[in-house]
Amino acid sequence: MNPGLKLFLILTISFEISLIPNLTTNLIIISICLIYLLFKSISLKKILLLLIIPLFAATVVFITIYYFTPNHNLYHATILFTRIYAYVFLGAVFTETTSILSLARSLEQNFKLPSKFAYGTLAAFNVIPKIHTEVNRIRLVGDMRHYHLSFYSPTLYFKAILAAISWSNSLAEGMISHGYQEDKPRSVIVPVALTKKDWLIFSSILLLLQPILLLTK
Amino acid sequence: MKKLHLRDIILIALIAIIFGFIYLASDGLYNALTALLTPIGYGMLANDIMMGIWCMAGPLTGFLVQIPGAAFLGEFLGSCVELLAGEQWGAVNLLSGAVQGLGSELGFTFTSYRKYNWFTLFLSATTTTIVTYMYDFIKNGYSYFSTFNMILYFVVRWLSMLLFTCVLVKLIVDLLEKAHVIQTNQN
Numbered sequence: 001m002n003p004g005l006k007l008f009l010i011l012t013i014s015f016e017i018s019l020i021p022n023l024t025t026n027l028i029i030i031s032i033c034l035i036y037l038l039f040k041s042i043s044l045k046k047i048l049l050l051l052i053i054p055l056f057a058a059t060v061v062f063i064t065i066y067y068f069t070p071n072h073n074l075y076h077a078t079i080l081f082t083r084i085y086a087y088v089f090l091g092a093v094f095t096e097t098t099s100i101l102s103l104a105r106s107l108e109q110n111f112k113l114p115s116k117f118a119y120g121t122l123a124a125f126n127v128i129p130k131i132h133t134e135v136n137r138i139r140l141v142g143d144m145r146h147y148h149l150s151f152y153s154p155t156l157y158f159k160a161i162l163a164a165i166s167w168s169n170s171l172a173e174g175m176i177s178h179g180y181q182e183d184k185p186r187s188v189i190v191p192v193a194l195t196k197k198d199w200l201i202f203s204s205i206l207l208l209l210q211p212i213l214l215l216t217k
Numbered sequence: 218m219k220k221l222h223l224r225d226i227i228l229i230a231l232i233a234i235i236f237g238f239i240y241l242a243s244d245g246l247y248n249a250l251t252a253l254l255t256p257i258g259y260g261m262l263a264n265d266i267m268m269g270i271w272c273m274a275g276p277l278t279g280f281l282v283q284i285p286g287a288a289f290l291g292e293f294l295g296s297c298v299e300l301l302a303g304e305q306w307g308a309v310n311l312l313s314g315a316v317q318g319l320g321s322e323l324g325f326t327f328t329s330y331r332k333y334n335w336f337t338l339f340l341s342a343t344t345t346t347i348v349t350y351m352y353d354f355i356k357n358g359y360s361y362f363s364t365f366n367m368i369l370y371f372v373v374r375w376l377s378m379l380l381f382t383c384v385l386v387k388l389i390v391d392l393l394e395k396a397h398v399i400q401t402n403q404n
Contacts, residue, residue, distance in 0.1 A: 011311060061260075061261060061358065064259075064261045068259075069362055076358065083356075116226055125230070125234075134235075135239060151239050152381075154392055157236075161398070162398065172223050
């Protein structure tokens with residue numbers, strides 16, 4: 001399926017289940033996603049992780065709603081518990097089957113996202129390892145001077161932002177010197193198709209979802 | 218009206234990522250708070266206590282870049298990067314990122330992007346509190362709480378926003394102003 005359209009589908013479903021509390025829908029979504037992931041031969045270890053990672057958050061929500069709200073409603077608590085799993089499984093269906101580059105290309109070609117957003121974000125994304133090192137380095141320098149910098153220290157943010165400003169200049173200059181021009185039409189190296197079949201899958205899934213959301217509990 | 222250029226977009230995305238890394242340092246505190254508060258029924262309150270920390274990128278980029286849309290992008294691009302990094306929470310985080318971004322941006326919109334001072338940050342902190350609280354009211358089941366708890370969660374979230382997205386962001390902005398970074402950024 002077209003990456004951009006797939007993202008919109010996942011977002012629409014996530015948004016709808018956020019608004020309408022419905023246990024059946026959550027369970028159906030989790031099962032379908034699970035079957036889909038198994039069908040796409042995702043390793044069992046990864047699926048196990050998908051079950052374990054949200055457990056802490058989901059349990060806290062369940063305990064709070066079931067034991068500590070005036071109604072002690074098991075149904076509501078279960079909905080919120082399964083909703084967290086539905087989010088994670090929907091997210092996994094997307095991230096396990098879509099590459100970053102194809103998503104950026106699809107959003108630019110099929111959904112008219114200005115290229116400066118697609119490539120600007122990708123440029124920043126590609127220096128993540130450097131950012132990680134820089135944040136750690138700033139902290140280490142602080143520690144060496146017996147000046148511990150934590151998430152509440154303005155100095156830590158200040159130094160990191162200075163680094164970001166200098167990198168953003170270098171990255172933008174680098175891109176421009178390689179011939180990148182914002183707001184100018186670009187030639188397409190790898191075309192991403194948005195077919196009638198994609199729209200058909202998109203609309204049928206959403207059409208199927210509505211009655212389940214509205215008619216079941 | 219001024220437009221966002223490639224350099225601004227890269228800068229905003231970089232700041233969003235950097236803040237993401239710094240937030241990681243607060244994860245231990247978040248988990249400890251959640252574990253401590255769950256037995257007395259306030260496990261979900263940890264979310265509200267920490268909320269201000271997670272919403273700092275928006276007002277900061279709004280102040281630094283001073284172009285409409287900058288505050289929204291500061292929050293939203295952070296969630297896009299999480300998606301790009303292949304996080305399972307990614308897709309849903311885009312929704313939360315958009316909601317938080319909208320909240321941050323509204324504060325700047327209400328001052329017509331003309332005033333950049335304490336009041337702007339206070340306004341942005343307040344609009345972010347209202348918008349994100351409304352989202353959690355529906356999404357995270359805050360609507361099932363007793364009236365007392367509904368108010369308590371709101372007040373705690375607001376205080377957290379004021380402390381981090383108003384006071385801490387202002388301290389960072391002051392440092393940046395002293396270094397003349399905000400001015401050079403404008404030119």
